[in-house]
Amino acid sequence: AQSVTQLGSHVSVSEGALVLLRCNYSSSVPPYLFWYVQYPNQGLQLLLKYTTGATLVKGINGFEAEFKKSETSFHLTKPSAHMSDAAEYFCAVRGYNNNDMRFGAGTRLTVKP
Amino acid sequence: EPEVTQTPSHQVTQMGQEVILRCVPISNHLYFYWYRQILGQKVEFLVSFYNNEISEKSEIFDDQFSVERPDGSNFTLKIRSTKLEDSAMYFCASRLTSGGADTQYFGPGTRLTVL
Numbered sequence: 276a277q278s279v280t281q282l283g284s285h286v287s288v289s290e291g292a293l294v295l296l297r298c299n300y301s302s303s304v305p306p307y308l309f310w311y312v313q314y315p316n317q318g319l320q321l322l323l324k325y326t327t328g329a330t331l332v333k334g335i336n337g338f339e340a341e342f343k344k345s346e347t348s349f350h351l352t353k354p355s356a357h358m359s360d361a362a363e364y365f366c367a368v369r370g371y372n373n374n375d376m377r378f379g380a381g382t383r384l385t386v387k388p
Numbered sequence: 389e390p391e392v393t394q395t396p397s398h399q400v401t402q403m404g405q406e407v408i409l410r411c412v413p414i415s416n417h418l419y420f421y422w423y424r425q426i427l428g429q430k431v432e433f434l435v436s437f438y439n440n441e442i443s444e445k446s447e448i449f450d451d452q453f454s455v456e457r458p459d460g461s462n463f464t465l466k467i468r469s470t471k472l473e474d475s476a477m478y479f480c481a482s483r484l485t486s487g488g489a490d491t492q493y494f495g496p497g498t499r500l501t502v503l
Contacts, residue, residue: 375433381431
């Protein structure tokens with residue numbers, strides 16, 4: 276079975292500062308890993324995903340994440356936060372032979388001016 | 389860009405009533421899903437649907453829940469007799485293939501409030 280843990284339910288950064296949202300996964304099979312963003316009153320939008328190949332994955336809006344198998348991590352980063360990045364971020368995992376996707380509890384990102 | 393749509397955006401119902409949440413997946417997608425998110429909690433998988441039948445369901449998806457694809461475009465979630473604890477945001481999702489790497493596209497959600 277697969278699961279993810281997101282460390283920190285709430286992260287606050289200043290505009291222009293580094294964003295780091297942490298995600299650790301547990302999987303008995305090679306995982307596919309995803310980051311979704313949820314803006315207020317909207318659905319889940321895919322930021323990026325790791326499937327195979329390059330472990331550093333670049334997504335939309337300047338975000339990227341690195342798959343580290345040795346650390347079972349898939350942390351999301353952005354070099355410089357923008358006010359528009361304020362949202363809820365969800366890490367998710369799915370095994371290659373699984374149908375359902377398992378989500379973390381989410382991290383709410385606040386960006387201060 | 390194609391998107392998953394859901395109606396209504398907000399549904400208020402009395403405990404014990406039946407509700408039907410509606411979704412229109414992306415038109416060429418073949419796999420359909422329902423998830424729910426209780427306020428302040430994680431997004432939880434409910435059910436997946438393919439080829440007009442349920443392919444997987446979670447322990448949450450009990451006899452009170454059912455899904456249907458009544459025509460070529462809609463995908464519905466029915467809750468037969470709602471309970472207070474069914475209050476949540478319900479997300480529909482779809483994807484083209486069954487491959488684990490394939491992206492799931494989510495709708496904007498329906499907020500269900502059971503009074």
